[in-house]
Amino acid sequence: MITFKDVSYQYGEKTPPVLENMDLRIPEGQYVALIGPNGCGKTTLIKHLNALLIPSRGEVRINGLDTREPACHRDIRCQVGMVFQNPDHQIVGMSVEEDVAFGLENLAVPSREIPPLVRNALSRVGMEGFEKRVPFTLSGGEKRLASIAGVLIMNPRYLVLDEPTAYLDPAGRRRILRMIRQLHHEGMGIIHVTHDIGEVADADRIIVMERGAIVMDGTPAEVCAFLMSRDNPGLEAPAMAALMAKLKESGWDLPTNIISLEAAHREIHSCMIQLAKAQ
Amino acid sequence: MQNLNFGQFNSDSSPLRHVDPRVKILAVAVLSILIFQATPGVIVMISLFMGLVILISRVSIQDLGRALQPIAVFAVLLFLIHLFFTEGRDIFSIPMLPVRITYEGLENGFLVVWQFTALVTAGALLTMTTPPSTLVAALEKLLRPLKMMRVPTQDLAVMVSMALRFVPTFSEEYNRMKTARLARGGDLKGKGLFRKLKTAVSIIVPLILSAFRRADDLAAAMEARGYARGPRTTLRELHMTGRDFAALAVMVSFAGLTIVIRFIDF
Numbered sequence: 001m002i003t004f005k006d007v008s009y010q011y012g013e014k015t016p017p018v019l020e021n022m023d024l025r026i027p028e029g030q031y032v033a034l035i036g037p038n039g040c041g042k043t044t045l046i047k048h049l050n051a052l053l054i055p056s057r058g059e060v061r062i063n064g065l066d067t068r069e070p071a072c073h074r075d076i077r078c079q080v081g082m083v084f085q086n087p088d089h090q091i092v093g094m095s096v097e098e099d100v101a102f103g104l105e106n107l108a109v110p111s112r113e114i115p116p117l118v119r120n121a122l123s124r125v126g127m128e129g130f131e132k133r134v135p136f137t138l139s140g141g142e143k144r145l146a147s148i149a150g151v152l153i154m155n156p157r158y159l160v161l162d163e164p165t166a167y168l169d170p171a172g173r174r175r176i177l178r179m180i181r182q183l184h185h186e187g188m189g190i191i192h193v194t195h196d197i198g199e200v201a202d203a204d205r206i207i208v209m210e211r212g213a214i215v216m217d218g219t220p221a222e223v224c225a226f227l228m229s230r231d232n233p234g235l236e237a238p239a240m241a242a243l244m245a246k247l248k249e250s251g252w253d254l255p256t257n258i259i260s261l262e263a264a265h266r267e268i269h270s271c272m273i274q275l276a277k278a279q
Numbered sequence: 280m281q282n283l284n285f286g287q288f289n290s291d292s293s294p295l296r297h298v299d300p301r302v303k304i305l306a307v308a309v310l311s312i313l314i315f316q317a318t319p320g321v322i323v324m325i326s327l328f329m330g331l332v333i334l335i336s337r338v339s340i341q342d343l344g345r346a347l348q349p350i351a352v353f354a355v356l357l358f359l360i361h362l363f364f365t366e367g368r369d370i371f372s373i374p375m376l377p378v379r380i381t382y383e384g385l386e387n388g389f390l391v392v393w394q395f396t397a398l399v400t401a402g403a404l405l406t407m408t409t410p411p412s413t414l415v416a417a418l419e420k421l422l423r424p425l426k427m428m429r430v431p432t433q434d435l436a437v438m439v440s441m442a443l444r445f446v447p448t449f450s451e452e453y454n455r456m457k458t459a460r461l462a463r464g465g466d467l468k469g470k471g472l473f474r475k476l477k478t479a480v481s482i483i484v485p486l487i488l489s490a491f492r493r494a495d496d497l498a499a500a501m502e503a504r505g506y507a508r509g510p511r512t513t514l515r516e517l518h519m520t521g522r523d524f525a526a527l528a529v530m531v532s533f534a535g536l537t538i539v540i541r542f543i544d545f
Contacts, residue, residue, distance in 0.1 A: 047499070050503055052499050074507065077502070077505045081503075084499070086496065088448065089496035089497055090497065092501060093412075093440075094412045094440060098412055102504055102506075104512075104514075105511050105512050105514060106504060107505055108509070108510040108511055110512060111512050111514065111516035114512070114514050134447075151504065154505065
């Protein structure tokens with residue numbers, strides 16, 4: 001369980017707080033999406049999850065470990081794996097295998113035990129055979145997968161991904177999203193930061209942030225209804241929900257809290273069958 | 280920036296590739312000392328030895344030449360300085376003008392150019408037959424005794440490998456900035472020293488700024504993956520094999536022989 005108790009954070013004493021009086025609980029194994037406009041504090045929040053930032057006020061605990069205790073940092077960082085937005089800024093190795101091994105080296109795992117674990121981590125993200133490749137020569141999607149492997153190798157219980165699909169082509173995006181779902185099915189807790197609510201339609205829970213505070217926390221359908229109910233500067237209601245709303249205006253009897261294409265298709269299809277029956 | 284290929288590892292098939300990098304580093308260090316103690320006999324010995332190593336290493340002569348290219352200008356300059364500014368018996372001089380070439384100058388010039396070339400060749404052979412990561416691991420091992428003096432050898436090794444890892448990234452970024460300038464109508468081929476300097480500054484300053492930003496992100500990413508002071512291991516543990524001991528033995532006996540010749544030659 002990750003718990004935030006009345007957490008506030010400000011970067012300097014004279015700057016306004018980026019997070020304010022935040023309370024949050026994330027149970028193990030949950031798939032949580034975090035959405036919000038640029039500058040709303042998403043990245044600041046996730047940096048609290050593995051003690052890269054320490055709250056100015058309040059406390060953050062990861063399975064009971066207090067992030068204010070430097071002695072707990074190593075444990076916390078093993079439990080919460082963090083994948084940053086730009087893989088170019090986090091790959092440290094001169095080859096893929098070296099980069100993936102970095103976390104284990106830091107944990108002082110004996111050298112001979114590392115290679116099989118590296119192979120295993122790479123196969124979990126579908127990158128078998130990439131061990132000797134130079135990270136610099138990989139595609140954007142492959143770099144991202146390699147950096148995820150570098151985090152998975154530490155066997156975290158939670159995986160935090162900061163806009164994992166940014167700068168990727170559709171194929172790369174699908175590959176990453178498929179992998180996130182797979183990891184969630186294997187029981188890993190996922191915290192997925194994104195601008196696009198469409199890609200987290202199957203999250204257990206979506207948290208909407210605005211100006212350093214949580215303004216909505218609910219199931220995808222609830223969050224979708226919330227977004228449809230108001231003007232959202234910097235956040236777009238899902239395209240499917242907007243389509244359903246337009247159809248509703250034209251007299252179709254449809255729900256508007258729909259995010260995924262599949263759900264929209266299902267709803268429209270059943271509505272058409274009903275119409276056909278009525279005629 | 281164009282010379283990034285200087286002495287870069289590219290000989291995966293070289294028999295030297297599999298020699299323990301510590302042995303290779305030690306060999307280069309010993310050779311460097313011998314090179315600076317050179318007498319005519321030693322010069323012949325070392326030249327023959329290095330020729331043999333180049334043959335065994337199967338490194339292509341073109342690649343080696345490319346590694347030596349950037350130093351050619353320095354070598355010529357060094358040669359000329361020694362040629363003209365060494366006191367001794369005249370070979371040639373212009374009366375009334377302070378221009379004279381001496382036997383000693385010619386000798387010194389050749390010696391210095393040979394020393395310079397031999398040193399760079401030894402270094403290039405090392406880097407061309409050793410992957411950078413292995414080189415870093417070896418450095419870390421060799422520096423380990425300094426740990427007792429509280430020198431953070433592991434951090435040093437990580438720093439070196441990080442610097443190597445970012446060479447291609449920065450060269451890519453440099454090219455990107457150059458293209459961005461060209462795309463906005465910037466002129467990179469301006470004439471005159473002042474304009475050239477201005478162009479260089481306009482690219483290098485943002486490059487340095489972006490490097491700092493990157494360093495910040497990188498530090499966070501490293502910490503997030505558990506990097507901290509304390510015991511670390513490395514993916515590659517180095518082990519000396521029979522071949523490595525043989526190479527070491529060859530090197531030691533060669534050094535011994537050279538030292539003997541050095542004193543006979545004196």
